[in-house]
Amino acid sequence: MRSTNTGGEGAFIGLDIGGQSVKGFRLERDGRVSARASRPTPASLGSAAVLAVAEGLIAELHAPGLVAAVGAGTPGGVDRSGRIVGEAANIEGWQGTDLGAALSRAAGAPASVRNDGNLAAYAEWAARGGASGHAGARGSRALLFVGLGTGIGGGYIEDGCILGGVDDKAVEIGHAIVYPEGRLCVCGRRGCVEAYASGPSIGRLAVELAPGFDTALARAARGASAINAREVYDALALGDELAAAAHTVAAEALARSIGLALAFLAPDTVVLGGGVLAGAKRLIADVERLAPGYVYGSASEGVRFEGALLGPEAGLLGAALYGASSALSREELLDLAAAAAARLGPK
Ligand SMILES: [Zn+2]
Helix, strand or coil, rough: CCCCCCCCCCEEEEECCCCCCEEEEEEEECCCCCEEEEEEHHHHHHHHHHHHHHHHHHHHCCCCCEEEEEEECCCCCCCCCCCEEEECCCCCCCCCCHHHHHHHHCCCCCEEEEEHHHHHHHHHHHHCCCCCCCEEEEECEEEEEEECCCCCEEEECCCCCEECHHHHCCCCCHCCCCCCCCCEEECCCEEEEEHCCCHHHHHHHHHHHHHCCCHHHHHHHHHCCCCCCHHHHHHCCCCHHHHHHHHHHHHHHHHHHHHHHHHHHCCCCCEEEEEEHHHCCCCHHHHHHHHHHHHHHHHHHCCEEEECCCCCCCCHHHHHHHHHCCCHHHHHHHHHHHHHHHHHHHC
16 A cells, blocks of 8 residues: 555546547646556456556556545546446456555555546536636536537536436436337337437438438449448538438437436536537537527526536546545646646647
């Protein structure tokens, strides 16, 4: 065990433990990321092997000096003590792992573990300057984040608190059913929004719709077993009609799920992020236009729809900031977030 930090100093470590990789960075108090590390997740070797990788990353990120706190994100459920609940991340034996305690021991500092979508939401909230905002960003009291990537995840922040529900599983918006008896989802049910608007689903939509079109994307899709969302949105930028058709289906499904979320959560800001959005800014405008059709009148009034301020490291920053929130005042935390976001935002 490392020496325990007791003073108001030391950096913050953020970790993102997924089924494919374990990533981490060291966030200094001035908002600089002074070290990064990443390893493949030995998912088939079980919980102990994955923990050993995470502990190794902490040792590496700890090396430059004192660490005040650690935050870590992981897919699926996590209880309030930082123990993994339920199967997630395709890691053998991950359920029941006392991740928080292991990371705290490794770092010699407090460690917090939350669902990764919730931490990405937390980063977007903090990067906007909390409720009051800061130069260049309007603040949010109630922020819904929806991340579109290989799957669709999300999180909800109200007054600076993650509203995670039981075991941090709230806002699994990807599995909101928007078309009963619709397309088959990876979860085994039909009609989840993830089956329409995740990156792979947008690519599959284009392949399936291709026979009805004679466009550049249709010709590419006919020769391929799969295409990705980036190819669809690159084609859309050139006016490809097949790309527009796939996009329309995805945007409609996403708008339906976000309409449900507006009714349940009443956010003032809806942030769309994740890898798919990098090339798909048009999704934001179309969801803003369509979502009010799926919720009673006043629930969509005044809601702002925005793209993510942060790029692919939103989850890592959220983890580091959430860890830091136990050591900093709210004002210090938001200053740190603004400084980090200025360096990490999408280029
Ligand atoms: Zn599903």
